[in-house]
Amino acid sequence: MIDHYYYGSIFTPQTNALLERIQPLIEPNLTRYVDKFYDVLLSDPGSAKFLSNELVEQRLKTSMTKWLRETTKPKTKEYVVDSMRYHQSVGEVHARAEIPMSLVDVGMTILKGEIFTTLILAKHSTQETAEAVTTLNRLLDSALSIINDSYMRGKVTNERTSQEFITASSAQEVALEIERIKSSIYQWMTSTLLAHKFSTDAFNESLFQKDFGLWIRHKLPLISADTKRAGDINAALELADQACTALAKSDTENEREQAAKLTDTLKEIIWLLTDEADRNLAKESKQDSLTTLLDRRFLSPILQQETAMALQGQNSFSVIMLDLDHFKRINDIYGHGAGDIVLRHASKTIKDKIRLTDYVFRYGGEEVLVVAPELGLEDAVKLAERIRVGIEQLHIELADQRHVKATASLGVATFNGHPDYQRLLNEADAKLYEAKRSGRNCVRY
Structure with a gap:
């Protein structure tokens, strides 16, 4: 029967007894299996682009060893359900981190080869060796099928959400942001070209570090x-940046040509952005209706993009988790209508304090999440403090001419190299609750 091959049906008393007997062979070699697994993958250019030596050593080897130990040990009937959930969570992590399942399949082949070699060299009877190899092969394949299924469900959900984020963008807000970006480009272009007549220092900073450069690199791909x-706009910005580099060299022989190239390229970017704004005007809103913040369901594609860019060696990013203090008390004393007013004022303040490049989500209830691309911990803490002060200084007037004050607790976390962005959210959440335990109305990191 096919049920015989399902993960939940594998752990019979006979199978558990067999796993008990081979545990002394497998357990001492777990580290060696995992080392071999990553040695092979890191030596292949196709798979190495998803990994790094530092990531493997600090994060992935420990997780892989844990998974292998968990998968190959005997299990009671009651524990099998928890074990299946564990494999499902592994698939979800791979989907969030966008690790190709083809890479996982290759890794499984490597692990099987190492484990089966151990069993064969143990010189047990032919029948017992065959039974052990067959059982572990069935067990590993069943675990992998759970991971694969969970991965595909997560991948489909992420892709659907990503597309929904694009097609549900608020035309008015996108158009407004694009106008601000165009204005920023115009302002930089005129002031910098004027300054260049007196100094070449004006071109020393990369255009990708300017507000408009950060916006084009991080936000544009998610709203277009x-x-x-x-891609054309990013490529044009790259050309403009190269022209800046050439102009920064005081001994350049074609200075006028490079300046003209820079101006023409920036004008092309402005034209392309104008066209993008025009195409967005017919789209519907993706915002939470009360706060006008982004809906939480759009968080996944953004964090996937920022994580991928950070892992590729670009600058890190930070998240800020914010919770309004004693919000339930405001609702209880003044009514839920007053709570809505406080949320709207606090949300507007947050949007006023963040950079144009940043994203701000209504994470749940009175919780807000800010995603700040290319912002290190020190600057993220400063941003969180500006938000905290801004909310503390609010003087919110209610409909009945009463007034209410609000404060917020904030937790800050910066990307630390793990491909699963949920770890980063968990860290920010832990820092948020540390802020609450410290008396509220403060920032912890």
Whole structure:
């Protein structure tokens, strides 16, 4: 029967007894299996781009050893359900981190080869060796099928959400942001070209570090339904940045040509952005209706993008988790209508304090999450403090001419190299509750 091959049906008394007997062979070699697994993957250019030596040593080897130990040990009937959930969570992590399942399949082949070699060299009877190899092969394949299924469900959900984020963008807000970006480009272009007449220092900073450069690199790909246009704008910015580098060299022989190239390229970017804004005007809103913040369901594609960019060696990013203090008390004393007013004022303050490049989500209830691309811990803490002060200084007037004050607790976390962005959210959440335990109305990191 096919049920015989399902993960939940594998752990019979006979199978558990067999796993008990081979545990002394497998357990001492777990580290060696995992080392071999990553040695092979890191030596292959196709798989190495998803990994790094530092990531493997600090994060993934420990997780892989834990998974292998968990998978190959005997299990009671009651524990099998928890074990299946564990494999499902592994698949979810792979989906969030966008690790290809083809890479996981290759890894499984490597692990099987190492484990089976151990069993064969143990010189047990032919029948017992065959039974052990067959059982572990069935067990590992069943665990992998659970991971695969969970991965595909997570991948489909993420892709659907990513597309929904693009197609549900608020046309008005996108158009407004684009106008601000165009204005920023115009302002930089005129002031910098004027300054260049007196000094070449004006071109020393990369355009990708400017507000408009950060926006183009991080936000544009997530709000543009046309990936080619977003790519064209990024490519044009790269050309403009190269022209800046050439102009920064005081001995350049074609200074006028480079300045003209820079101006023409920036004008092309402005034209492409104008076209993008025009195409967005017919779209619907993706915002939470009360706060006008982004809906939490759009968080996944953004964090996936920022994590991937950080892992590729670009600058890190930070998240800020915020919770309004004693919000239930405000609702209880003044009514839920007053709570809504406080939320709207606090949300507007947060949006006023963040950079144009940043994202701000209504995370749940009175919780807000800020995602800040290319912002290190020190600057993220400063941003969180500006938000905290801004909320503390609010003087909120209610409908009945009463007034209410609000404060917030904030937790800050910076990307630390783990490909699963949920770890980062958990860290920010832990820091948020540390802020609450410290008396509220403060920032912890």
